[in-house]
Amino acid sequence: MDLLNLFWLFLMISSIAPLFRQKIIETSRLQLMRKLEEKRGSRVIALIHRQESMSFLGFPIARYIDIQDSEQILRAIKMTDDNVPIDLILHTPGGLVLAAEQIANALAKHPAKVTVFVPHYAMSGGTLLALAADEIVMDENAVLGPVDPQLGNYPAASILKVLETKDRNQIDDETLILADISQKAIQQVKATVKRIACCHYPAEVAERLAEELATGRWTHDYPITVEEARELGLKVSTDMPAEIYQLMNLYPQAAQRRPSVEYIPMPYPTRPGVPGRAPQGNQHG
Structure with missing residues (x-):
């Protein structure tokens, strides 16, 4: 076999190998x-947004909740019997309000128990989905986020602040129009949060959640920890199944030339020993 044939063979293998690798990961x-469905007797749905590499130019693009996500999840819920619980695994920065609201409404209406698992973060629209669950299971270090509406690059609540700090005659027409839209958007999101939360929480808790999460008390990227979520009245557990973490490992980020995080992928039940010394972890004295 000459060098030219070897080159073409190498090229063919290089082009086919990623397809096989992707198929193995999907399987x-x-x-x-x-395995998780059999263990919990539920329908498992994963909504996991990672950066993915475009096949042509190879640069990462951000993923978020969109209409295609809502279509697929609504179809999965429709295919699930009323007596079968739903486990939704969430890893998302948020996305379109319309898509998130459609999914949240469908989850809230499901008769059987709905559990949302948050291994790392579920911001904005992801938090709206978590509110529709009977139970939220978070990693001890996972976070949720506010659901206050955003108009372009600005929070709706911040646009309304302009009306409080400046005379109306000094504000341009475009800002006044944005302020009107902002007021409507906040009212709509508050009503949505309250309606969804009322399916699983008392009315006073749902009212507080709507006020705290939708009115711009925090910046939109503020991380709501497990402790803060519980203080807000959310039903949060930290009993995360090991299979969830294993599943997250099967959604790799876009490939980089050099990994930015490295560690030995194994649990350390005790402190690693220095060569020639006994381990320090279980000593007493």
Whole structure:
């Protein structure tokens, strides 16, 4: 075999190998999801947004909740019997209000128990989905986020602040129009949060959640920890199944030339020992 044939063979293998690798990962995901379904007796749905690499130019693009996500999740819920619980695994920065609201409404209406798992973060629209669950299971270090509406690059609540700090005659027409839209947007999101939360929480808790999460008390990227979520009245557990973490490992980020985080991928039940010394972890004295 000459060098030219070897070159073409190498090129063919290089082009086919990623397809096989992706197929293996997808199969592993389905097997792990099926294992979790059998363990919990539920329908498992994963809504996981990672950065993905475009096949042509190779640069990362951000993923978020969109209409395609809502269509697929609504179809999965429709295919689930009323007596079958739903486990939704969330890892998302948020997304379109319309798409998130559609999913949240469908989850809230499901008769059987709905559990939302948040292994890392579920911001904005992701938090709206978590409010529709009977139970939220978060990693001890996972976070949720406010659901206050954003108009372009600005929070709706901040646009309304302009009306409080400046005379109306000194404000341009475009800002006044944005302020009117902002007021409507906040009222709409508050009503949505309250309606969804009322499915699983007392009315006073739902009212407080709507006020705290939708009115711009925090910046839109503010991380709401497990402790703060509980203080708000959310039903939060930290009993995260090991399969959730395993599943997250099967959604790799876009490939980089050099990994930015490295560690030995194994648990350390005790302190690692120095060569020639006994381990320090279980000593007493």
